[in-house]
Amino acid sequence: MKCLVTGATGFVGMCTCLNLLNKKIKVIGVDNLNIYYDKNLKLDRVKNLKKKNFYIYKK
């Protein structure tokens, strides 16, 4: 199974992605990395998620 998660680098999105990845589900994340809060936090989340089966599409 594959899942598409929008807002994937946000708080809820990141938790959702981790949950799915831990269940060995392939995840494709979509996020525009907006600057509502520090973007570096989101980039760190991407780095961590990429250690698993995660692909990110940056809008």
Ligand SMILES: NC(=O)c1ccc[n+]([C@@H]2O[C@H](COP(=O)([O-])OP(=O)(O)OC[C@H]3O[C@@H](n4cnc5c(N)ncnc54)[C@H](O)[C@@H]3O)[C@@H](O)[C@H]2O)c1
């Ligand atoms: N965090 C909570 O406790 C909580 C509780 C209830 C509801 N919510 C709702 O859940 C949603 C996500 O909350 P969150 O805390 O993860 O917010 P967040 O800001 O951490 O995450 C939202 C993510 O969506 C991305 N994004 C925004 N517009 C986009 C667009 N047009 N295209 C692609 N990506 C886009 C942002 O860059 C961000 O990474 C919000 O609608 C929020 O109101 C959150």
